[in-house]
Amino acid sequence: MKSRRRGIAALAGGALCASLAVGGGVAIASIPSTTTGAITACVNRSTSAVRIIDYQAGRRCSAAETTLNWSKGYTYRGAWSASVTYSAQDVVLSGGASYVARTASRAQSPASVPTAWNLLAARGAAGPPGPRGPSGFSGYNVVTQYVTVNTGTQRLVDVQCPSGQVPVGGGAHYGNAFPGLGNAQWAYVSESSIDESRTGWASTLVVTPNQGNTYFEANAICVNA
Template identity: 30%
Template structure:
């Protein structure tokens, strides 16, 4: 008695099955046609596809249950600057303010000779700021400049530079308006 092992690639690579059918006994055996195997005498060769033609789509099934909530996603990038909003209504008028000013005069009276120049300074009390000032001048005296001066003194000061364009001596003095 002889025995053996046969190997066949079934289904074949082309997807078509080949079989041998014996009509007298009603037997069907599958063969590897691609490997050269053939039906015997008295058998009929039959073939069929591994997959038939696609059928018509089925009916839509019922809706499934709601799934569980997924995890929160990562935060997205910041959005751009939005447009300016409309202007708001005007606010109520506030109470009237008060300004406390102290007038301070320079420590000396200037006597400026004819055609001469001089400078005088008025110093505000400690902790106060000079907010305006000027020069008190005699008739014909010219104030060339008058300005706030930041000094190392305890208070701000105001300085005036004067000129006497006349032919007689004139007197004058600098003053400052100081505010807390």
């Protein structure tokens, strides 16, 4: 009795070796079944010998054997596509639900062809609305100031936001446009940050002795407080 139990328990391991023997012949592609994905084995009730059979081809266990079936396991194939050929036990996503293939198919919609697909997990109902998020900025406003800095000097420019608004960004650049013409050998912005009062955006503008009087644009990005 113990020997028989050990033999049956060894089925999972022995099946891999026995899978080459198909009713005394050579295994073919129908193991696992191409239609169901199942693997069928026969266990001799006297000797506990195990053999894998080609059930799809019509092979069956004898009266002295016990028939065992198990699945080859699911194969996840991602989102269903009409251009892909699927095999039995393939799992796909379609319309928010998951389906497992009952048989090989192509261009057979899971939701429309129940002979080819079984519903694995239905799409859940929509949940309740989540809590309202924090309010975003309002009153977006860019305040601009133009200044001329003399040659060989530097100047602190503090662009102030209107009353009721606060700065969230800003900066400055050489010229009244920003075409990338600035050259640190002549003129540059040495620092730029929110000012200490938190009411504007300050920038330090520098012009070297090699450059004549230079025109700058300074900006503060303001929003409602």
